[in-house]
Amino acid sequence: MAEGAAARGAATREALMRAAIELIGEVGWGSVSTRMVAERAGVPTGSVHYHFRSLDGLLADATLPLLNGLVAEAESALDAAEGIDGGIDWITGMISHYTADASELRLSGEIFLAAARSERLGAEIAAALARFRRAVAAWLTRCGRDRDAEAVAVVIAASVDGLMLHRAVDASVDPNALADVLRTILKTDGTRRNAK
């Protein structure tokens, strides 16, 4: 536990980022304050601006790796998915997983809205989102759904975040609805001339 000063510094840095992620989900990006994160992390308020250039910098530094990690997880999961059902199961599992805590349901929405107002964060979140879509499209193509893979990937990505947003407000929204619909779409052959 007790290493050099550098190690202790890294520890408080991570404690601050963990606290920031918790609080963004609980009270919302715009309502997180320096004293709030500091208290939650168990460090004095001055630590925030020693380790991060600003409060918004802390929030961005905390959420960006989180989302990138989630995308990386999706990439490897979908890459390893066995067939269509394997991928659908993973997507459904992810949505159901975040149902445990309501504040986690709100987190992705908060990140997207904050990113939509920041030049730098917006570009990085958009890149992560594009990687997720690319992973979904690659999985679809690998399963033989090559005709409109990109469009389906856009809708799947939107549905996942939209479902979380709606479930945050109404817990009775069925998290398996997406899986049901996907099964219907993807069992339908999408490799032939179905267009226009």
Added chain:
Amino acid sequence: MAEGAAARGAATREALMRAAIELIGEVGWGSVSTRMVAERAGVPTGSVHYHFRSLDGLLADATLPLLNGLVAEAESALDAAEGIDGGIDWITGMISHYTADASELRLSGEIFLAAARSERLGAEIAAALARFRRAVAAWLTRCGRDRDAEAVAVVIAASVDGLMLHRAVDASVDPNALADVLRTILKTDGTRRNAK
């Protein structure tokens, strides 16, 4: 223009609500302040708490009729939609319509996230969302898609809000992707034994 005192009161009340809706989209629900709305509406700061019990009360009173109006619009549009293509065109048109201003894209997300943190507002927003889903399901059923109308409605509703959230961050996300996918789903016969 100049009526009684009551009419002037109603005018400032509405000016405040209009300003609130603008600012929620621009700076986010949690970052709207009393002085901000008052200045935008062109009224003194004291007016806010004369016409509304609190700042959050103003935001709720402003956004709830907005969302209810949108749902009512959807109900009548989908009820009058001619066939599957008519409904798809209306949905696509709605998404593309909100593309003009980026702050309008963020508005629905802000409302949902705020509603997820408020008992009262959450219940009313959830009710509006349920009405929208019901309208979509009714339209699908009327078009002969009676097997999984509810599940498809859940996904459509989630996709619409998810698309807005994603387009707020990345304007290159195709707003027509949902229409393309819907055409594929709904042209597929959903009335027969397609399950399992």
Added chain:
DNA sequence: TCTAAATTTGGTCGTTCGTTCAAGGCGATC
């Protein structure tokens, strides 16, 4: 015209905000 009610207005209260800063502690290096 006079009164009662509704609205307007801007000042003020106590609190909390993001950020800065100087003083200190503490382990590593010479």
Added chain:
DNA sequence: GATCGCCTTGAACGAACGACCAAATTTAGA
């Protein structure tokens, strides 16, 4: 064991916050 660099700590700053209120203004009804 002195020195140096990183990290900690909490006090302090001015600005902005939500809410409140008393006085001024305006309108409707008598």
